[in-house]
Amino acid sequence: MRRLLLALAASLALSAPLCAQDAPSEPSPVAAEAPASGLAAVIAEHKADIAKPSRQSIAPVIAALGKAGPGAPDFLEAWADKALGSRKSDGAIFRVKKAGAGYALFDPVTGADAGEAPRAEISEIKPNAGVRGLIAAALIRFQLSDPDIAKRQAALTALSRDGGPQHLEPLAAAIADEPDPAIRAQKERMLGLLTIRFGTDPAARVAAIEGFGADLGLDFRAALNPLLATKRQAFNAAPEGNVAAELRPGKPGFSAEEAYDLLVAEGRAPARLTRADLRAALEAHIENGAVAGIPLADLDTPARRDAAYTALEGAGAVPAAATDDEVAQSVAAHRYADIYAEPDAAVTAAAASALKSVSLKVDAMHGADLALDALSLASIYFLAAIGLAVTFGVMRVINMAHGEFITMGAYTGYVVQQHISDYTISILVALPLAFAVTFAAGVAMERLVIRHLLRRPLETLLATFGISIALQQLFKNIFGTQARPLTAPEWLDGAWVLNDIVGISYIRIAIFVLALVFLGLFLFVMNRTRLGLEVRAVTQNPSMAASMGINPDRINMLTFGLGSGIAGIAGVAIGLFAKVTSELGADYIVQSFMTVVVGGVGNIWGTLAGAALVGGLQKGIEALNPSNTLAAQTYMILFIIVFIQFRPRGIIALKGRAAGD
């Protein structure tokens, strides 16, 4: 369709020069009346300017070309791309392409073949960067109403990067005809932003600012912030310009020193003598081991140095430095104010109030984002700690090797991915396999070590620690010290973005879901199955359970296997977003302990509460001091130590006989 139109335009253009020659110097009426024939005429008229464009004079030509009808965008693009040439004999403009020893020529409007010319007859047109910028600005107009939706989108993206005052008018013109509602909304938004930044009519700018309300977009805040940028200035009399705030020296936020520094920076007062300058001046006047008669060895206090400098001043050896009185005087003689860079007070007032309401909303959203982060961290801790809580609750055994079981699960996932290339299937295989591997490891450990240390919890702790360091080194020997990749399937890439502030990656959502699934599964097993009944019985009173025909050894073994197996699955989940190294589990083990200790033993809800508290606390402290996650962990641990004072048995403690002791 486009080609057809172009061909039509070309055939008409052939007959255009006649009427074009009569056209007045302002060709827009012609273009308006005969759009098909306009471009060739305009090109012909301005061929000299087009061939040798200059930044100052070319603007009207580009405007004329821009309004010249179909074919103009292509022509402008070719111009900006340095793909035009002019024939030296008559100055006619062609699109040129190097072909052998000469140029292949094409019609500038239609692109139709126009023969060839030797190199000597054609000079290439190379507009400079300034001109190309003007051309690009003119092109935006066409791209904004291009039939191709991708091009319109690209033009808007370009505008959001470096829009300027020159884009205001074409953008406004391109809104009315926009068929796509999404793009139209984007255009209106962009128009508002550009109006705020570059508009000339204050009323329009204020209206544009108010039109955004409490919009959360980063671009809106980026447009507002430069309006509110201030510069600190000193004045002899009342402050001039758009005053943001007048400052009084000595008040909080603006000390007398700052005031004087400002005066010095503005050249209104002489610089004060710094300690380093004083020292340099004295050192320059050392004579016979003394300065102005004072021996060097005595010059080790500020007072004596000042005295020496005053003596030098008296002798006229050094320039007089501003004394404290002079400083106070000149500070008092001036007035100070923060001045907005933006001259219009109405605009800055509107911007300030808009920014205030935005920042309120932004804070609320940050809160929501923080809550999401804390939730996801809590679910990770929950996954990591649930296995630990199971073994500790039932057997009163702290398994220091729990972290290594997490690592084992992550490495299982890595090994599975080495053999199964499809990430979705490999994760689906890895989850049960990790459970199986760590279940087996847990059962083996229970049978070989822990069973023989029952009722000696401290020794169990140490023995499992021995296993932990052995396993950790074993992982290093097998898998090396560098991080191994455990890649998430594609559908877990990316993030669920609510707006510019609130967002959460799909992996974290998946981990949250996984944690929920495990919570449900655990509750089902514990409350609805025979195994759960027996586990609860052994937890409460092993010897009574044994006399009822339950085999506590078997239950212990299964429980330990179950706890370890969950650790393995947690390992796969954690490995998806953390680096899989031999220290992966060790990084989480202390937090897992905290979760169990804070939550209380023997109750899944306790673990859940502990995880929520530990995760929420860590994120909360991090938010107060975002640059320092180490400090957050430090304070969290301190809080937990204090917390244990008030609830030594955790948030949800078993009571009565179930507590065991």
Added chain:
Amino acid sequence: MTQGFLSRNPSVLIFLLALSIFTLVVTVLSNAYGLDLVSTSMVKTLGKTLCLCLIALAMDLVWGYMGILSLGHFAFFGLGGYMVGMWLMYARTRDIVLSSAAGLPMTPQELNDAIATQIFGVVGTSEMPAVWAFAGSLPAQLALVLIVPGLLALVFGWLAFRARVTGVYLSILTQAMTLALALYLFQNDSGLRGNNGLSGLQNIPGLAWAGQDRLSVWFLWASALALGLGYLAATFIVSGKFGSVMRAIRDDEARVRFLGYPVEGYKLFVFTLTALIAAIAGALYYPQAGIINPAEIAPIASIYLAVWVAIGGRGRLWGAVLGAAFVSLVSTWFTGGRAPDLNLGFYIVKWVDWWQVLLGLSFVLVTLFAPKGLSGLVDLLTGLRPPSRRGAPLGPNEGALQEREAQE
């Protein structure tokens, strides 16, 4: 009651004798004072080992005799090292700054700024943090070696014991304390140079003329002296009535409480005392090591401490010393790359890689089969056997009961 302290504790004499002979032999063989058969670095390793023996002694007091498995004593050890390291670093930097100064003599402020720039340039500040207020004075820092860890132990112990946190809970809590301290020190704005730690501690200001050869031997003497005194003090504590109460608390805390003893007070005293011993050991250790950073305080170090004591044999002071010396020296030998590779035909075992595995597994085996550790071997050699009371012991928590007695 008529017996003297030494006759009641014959092991003290043997231990002190062995320690003096060891010190004497090392001195005679050393570079500075004798035959030059033992290198200076080896003398330093031996001196450091003596310090580790001292902290193992503290660990044995608190764990072997009191039943508190503290996984945090290396925090006190590290803090002691930091306190002495602050003076070493400050004084040495002051000497360097003063010797390179020219022109006008420095004002106190200038001197302080110059030292701060030298020390803290590496973490991007040039302000002297408040915790360095006393760094210029040796007596003050030496007092802080005891005060800071002592106060930390006192406050932490008071909080923990008052809430009656016991058993594994307490172990986890002490571990959390070390971790919190290590994480805090890892920050650049903690004022102790973040993860760079303090370095150059082997250069003792004012003693540059002595050289490392002689300094290493002097530190060996000092460490041996501290270990000897520590052993005497520990023996004194555990041999009297106080020691009986300590063991009673280990075996059955509730029963001791019902008998009217202030269990928390005893625990707090021993916990703080051992923290002080650990701090002294640290203050002697780090000038020999030359560098201290927060990684030294990480929980793993304290767990290794428990490993040493367990392998040596807890509940016996000389067992802990033996264990610390044995494991740390063997560990140095294996990880130093000097142990010959073991060729299994299909696989060559490089000990640098496999030592940890061996240590972990042997630790499990010791816990399972030889609860007395190395000291059990000594018992075997001297023909000392526990009376046969039928059945395996049920561990400290069940008191002195044996399996069979428990069932009856």
